[in-house]
Amino acid sequence: MGPHPAVAAIRLAVRRVLHDVLVTHSASSSCSPSAASSPSTRSAPAPRGSAPRDDAPLVLAACSGGADSMALASALAFEAPRAGLRAGGVTVDHGLQQGSDARAAEVADRMRALGLAPVEAIAVSVGRGGGPEAAARDARYAALDAAAERHGATAVLLGHTRDDQAETVLLGLARGSGTRSLSGMAWVSGADGRYRRPFLQLDRHTVREACLAQSLPVWDDPHNVDPSYTRSRVRHEALPILEKALGKGVVEALARTAQLSRDDADALDAWAARAEADVMTTAPAAAGGAQAVHLDTVGLHGLPTAVRRRVLRRAAIAAGAPAGSLFARHIEEVDRLITGWRGQRAINLPGRVEVRREGGRLVIRQG
Numbered sequence: 001m002g003p004h005p006a007v008a009a010i011r012l013a014v015r016r017v018l019h020d021v022l023v024t025h026s027a028s029s030s031c032s033p034s035a036a037s038s039p040s041t042r043s044a045p046a047p048r049g050s051a052p053r054d055d056a057p058l059v060l061a062a063c064s065g066g067a068d069s070m071a072l073a074s075a076l077a078f079e080a081p082r083a084g085l086r087a088g089g090v091t092v093d094h095g096l097q098q099g100s101d102a103r104a105a106e107v108a109d110r111m112r113a114l115g116l117a118p119v120e121a122i123a124v125s126v127g128r129g130g131g132p133e134a135a136a137r138d139a140r141y142a143a144l145d146a147a148a149e150r151h152g153a154t155a156v157l158l159g160h161t162r163d164d165q166a167e168t169v170l171l172g173l174a175r176g177s178g179t180r181s182l183s184g185m186a187w188v189s190g191a192d193g194r195y196r197r198p199f200l201q202l203d204r205h206t207v208r209e210a211c212l213a214q215s216l217p218v219w220d221d222p223h224n225v226d227p228s229y230t231r232s233r234v235r236h237e238a239l240p241i242l243e244k245a246l247g248k249g250v251v252e253a254l255a256r257t258a259q260l261s262r263d264d265a266d267a268l269d270a271w272a273a274r275a276e277a278d279v280m281t282t283a284p285a286a287a288g289g290a291q292a293v294h295l296d297t298v299g300l301h302g303l304p305t306a307v308r309r310r311v312l313r314r315a316a317i318a319a320g321a322p323a324g325s326l327f328a329r330h331i332e333e334v335d336r337l338i339t340g341w342r343g344q345r346a347i348n349l350p351g352r353v354e355v356r357r358e359g360g361r362l363v364i365r366q367g
Contacts (some may be wrong), residue, residue: 087175184258272310
């Protein structure tokens with residue numbers, strides 16, 4: 001008799017991601033200069049089902065102790081050895097609740113009990129920039145990046161589900177964001193594709209059911225039901241109202257919208273990158289500053305709006321504007337220097353970046 005259907009579903013999702021990790025790792029290894037010069041030193045993957053080699057690629061599970069991440073850790077512990085990979089885990093203590101250090105230690109022990117090694121509990125200090133949710137997220141990813149570097153991990157798996165994806169799309173809609181924001185979370189993200197999200201096609205109920213079927217203890221973070229957090233209100237108020245008004249299938253439709261938006265955004269970004277090469281030049285940076293960017297206004301004017309504004313955003317970031325503080329309204333103002341030129345004054349952007357039109361050029365530089 002096979003495993004419970006929910007357990008089979010989470011294992012299959014992780015198995016597919018581990019296959020991709022192996023393919024990517026093998027390709028990068030074969031392209032490295034040392035591998036090319038010394039093919040005899042390459043180690044073949046361990047036979048399926050045997051213990052992984054000591055030098056096998058390491059994959060980490062990011063685990064908070066909640067149902068999503070405990071299911072992820074259990075599936076990784078089961079599948080990684082069968083794929084010839086090493087599997088470890090990381091839990092992050094944000095220090096936002098009393099007893100969080102003891103809880104992080106308990107989560108680490110649960111991961112070790114699953115057979116994950118190495119396992120690490122990392123305490124972080126959460127700042128205030130961008131709001132509590134964004135600050136906690138920034139601290140968490142910084143800790144995960146550091147852990148991956150420290151342990152030489154090839155990939156870090158995250159337990160986001162289809163429900164999380166739907167919530168992300170709704171939050172983007174509420175902000176009036178563009179196509180890239182509506183594309184939600186990517187299957188693969190981070191430096192060199194470090195982060196992988198195996199559960200984006202699985203709903204939260206399936207993942208929780210997998211924990212129940214395996215008798216895995218889980219911790220329900222009280223922040224997830226705290227209405228002071230925007231995502232909590234979306235999860236417990238907005239989505240249920242939408243499903244009541246529109247019928248079942250809203251979560252699936254929003255997740256599908258994310259993928260369609262991502263395909264469109266990727267195509268537009270590629271177009272913008274090609275257009276940028278035709279209209280942009282750079283000037284040497286002043287001492288301690290970013291480079292100045294010059295854009296040909298005639299070439300920009302001939303581009304579709306969606307492509308032109310992407311070029312403008314990329315140019316502003318190249319000149320020193322922080323991406324996280326650069327919003328649609330900023331780019332719209334800059335765009336009017338091209339499409340509605342009436343001799344306007346220079347525009348100030350975040351990061352002390354100034355945009356000025358000088359004849360047929362748009363000059364973007366840090367003040």
